[in-house]
Amino acid sequence: MSAFQNAMAQLEAAAQTINLPAGIHQRLQKPERVIEVDFSVKMDDGATRLFHGYRVQYSSLRGPYKGGLRFHAQVDLDEVKALAFWMAIKCAVVNIPMGGGKGGITINPKDLSAAELERLTRAFTRAIADTIGPDKDVPAPDVNTTPQIMDWLVDEYEKMVGHAARAVVTGKSISQGGSEGRGRATGQGAFYVFEAFRNRHNLAPETTRVAVHGFGNAGQEIARQFFTHGYRVVAVADSKGAILNDNGLDIPALIDFKKAGSKIAGFPGSRDISDDEFFRLECGVLAPSSLENTLTADRAQNMKCRMVLELANGPTTPEADVIFKERGVPVVPDVLVNSGGVAVSYLEWLQNKQGEHWSEERVLAQLKELMDKASGEVIAAAEKFGVSYRQAAFIVALERMQAVT
Ligand code: GLU
Numbered sequence: 001m002s003a004f005q006n007a008m009a010q011l012e013a014a015a016q017t018i019n020l021p022a023g024i025h026q027r028l029q030k031p032e033r034v035i036e037v038d039f040s041v042k043m044d045d046g047a048t049r050l051f052h053g054y055r056v057q058y059s060s061l062r063g064p065y066k067g068g069l070r071f072h073a074q075v076d077l078d079e080v081k082a083l084a085f086w087m088a089i090k091c092a093v094v095n096i097p098m099g100g101g102k103g104g105i106t107i108n109p110k111d112l113s114a115a116e117l118e119r120l121t122r123a124f125t126r127a128i129a130d131t132i133g134p135d136k137d138v139p140a141p142d143v144n145t146t147p148q149i150m151d152w153l154v155d156e157y158e159k160m161v162g163h164a165a166r167a168v169v170t171g172k173s174i175s176q177g178g179s180e181g182r183g184r185a186t187g188q189g190a191f192y193v194f195e196a197f198r199n200r201h202n203l204a205p206e207t208t209r210v211a212v213h214g215f216g217n218a219g220q221e222i223a224r225q226f227f228t229h230g231y232r233v234v235a236v237a238d239s240k241g242a243i244l245n246d247n248g249l250d251i252p253a254l255i256d257f258k259k260a261g262s263k264i265a266g267f268p269g270s271r272d273i274s275d276d277e278f279f280r281l282e283c284g285v286l287a288p289s290s291l292e293n294t295l296t297a298d299r300a301q302n303m304k305c306r307m308v309l310e311l312a313n314g315p316t317t318p319e320a321d322v323i324f325k326e327r328g329v330p331v332v333p334d335v336l337v338n339s340g341g342v343a344v345s346y347l348e349w350l351q352n353k354q355g356e357h358w359s360e361e362r363v364l365a366q367l368k369e370l371m372d373k374a375s376g377e378v379i380a381a382a383e384k385f386g387v388s389y390r391q392a393a394f395i396v397a398l399e400r401m402q403a404v405t
Contacts, residue, residue, distance in 0.1 A: 001317060003082035003292045009318045011085075014394030017385055024061075024398070024405050028088070031081055033057040035103075037127035041120045044113050053124050055103035057137055058084035061401050062092055064135055065101030066342060068142025068171075069149075072291075075104035079292065083142075086313050086335055087342065092397035094339035094374045096346040101137050103128070109144045121149050125156040132157070134167035134353070140345045141171040143216065143291070147183070151176045167352035170345035179348035180360035181367065182341075187221020188364065189340010189371050190311050191229070194285070196375035197332055197389075201307055205230040209283040211305070213237045214290025215264055218311040218338060220255050222287050227251035235273070235281055239290070241265035242278040279303055288315035295320045303329070310334040325388055333390035335397065336378050343370045 001009070008029065015025050035055040040048045054077060057065045067087035070080075080102050088100025105124060109117055131137060141150060150172045157168050172178035181188070198204075210231050212223045215238040223233050232248035240263045243249070249270060257267050265272050282304040288294050289311035295303075300320035308324060308331040310316065316324070316331060324331050347363055374396070382392035 001293075001319075002078045003314050004078045004085070006293070006314060006318055007082040007085045010390065010394060014387075014391045014398055017387055017391060018395055018398060020398055021402065024402055027061070027405075028059065028085070028398075028401070031056045031058040031084060032060060033131075034077070034081070035128060035131050036077070037124070039123045039127040041116065041123050043116055051105055051107060051120060051124070053103065053105040053127065054080045055128050055131060055137070055139075056080045056084035056101060057131070058100040058102070059088035059401075060099040061088070061404055063097040063099050064133075065137035066091055066098035066140070066345065067100055067102040068140045068341075069145050069153075070102070070104035070142040071107050071109045071144040071149075072104065073106065073108045074291070075106045080104050082292070083313055088401075089394060089397040090335040090339045090342060091346075092400045093335050093378070093393050094343050094370050095400065096343060096370070098138070098342070098346060101139075102142070103139060104142070117149070118152050121152040122156040125153045126160065129157055129160045132168060134165055134349070138167065138345075138349060139169045140342070141217070145171075147171055147173040147176075147178055150178075167349050170348040172348070177348075177352050179344055179351055179363055180358065181363040182344045182348055183217070184221045185344035185367060186218040186311065186338050186341035187223075187225055189343060189367055190218070190222050190287070190309060190337045191225035192340065192368050192371035193332060193337050193375050194309055196372055197307070197330075197379070200379070201330055203284050203307060208232075208285060208306075209234045209281075210285045210287065211235040211237075211278065211281050211283045212287045212289055213242075213278065213294060213315075214288065214312060215254075215258060216289070218341075219287070219289035220251075220258075222289060222309075222311055223249075223251045224255065226285075231284075234283065235278055236264055237275065237278050237290075238264050242273045242275060243267050243270040244273045244277070244281070245270040281305070285309050288312045290315070293317050297323055300324055300327075300329075305329065307332065310337050313338065321388070321390065331388065331390060333393050336374055336389070336393045339374065340367055340371055343367055
């Protein structure tokens, strides 16, 4: 199943449970607008190369389109549509006044030099400039896109419109109007969600082993959170391999190791393991934190974990979802778990609009409040309707969207 089909299957399940009126249901079955651009970039060797990029403006029901930009070889229209739809649901779950959008370029950014990456970002910004804007559509980081890339984007956009417009993008560097706490917000928010759910599933620090799949921005921060709170993070995987240490990995040291060598395999004191072994590990929490469709039916059948905490967008296929349900493994869904990223993006947007810069304490306190509230609402909906946490999160979102139509 493609990512978008997966997303639509999730919509159908929740829509049926609450008898979602046809008007809004149909609106959510397709994006409001799809922008595809071809643009050329001068490479370091003097040659000009053509690139293809997307911006999908899925839903503006609850506010300006909001969502990241992904630079990855796997980016295509289907994926961007799915991610944009999930943004709309996510913003409604965490109750910020934003709609859903997403964009991306089909590229492996590691093939580009820093100067090429800058020219690529600026050319893409020029190509989509008339469709974005602080009150229209606000991009942000996602897979392989960094604060530096957001800084180039805002700089190019401001040059084009001829005035300051910091709020056109979030996830910027602090010096360019970024928010304190934005860098760690996705993982930090995910840990707040975990804490709201953990007592329901008896996951105490002393007895809970954690495995994290994906070691980018979100994966590193959730691993660090678990580590700091006394959990044993026994296994971590990135795109190049997986490692295990039954006594628990030293996560801050592992983050430094990855930064130095851009991989985790070979980390001192750990053993390299296969993907297969990783997904069969006995653990309390498995946190998929990479790309879509990592938890397939096959893997779901064999996994020995007591909770799935989805930091990635769309990591669980619909078939795997059914298997987890049958096996009694709770899945705390992406649209709740990783919504801390966009929640702090919204706080950054607010600070830019008001010309303010808030302390990290203030930002994290607001993030915690938003995550606690959303977690409580999802738990309440799961109980009320007797459905999975995923369906419950969708129900919370759909009811909020319905309220504005
Ligand atoms: N890319 C992140 C996500 O998937 C954050 C989006 C944002 O901050 O707008 O939720």
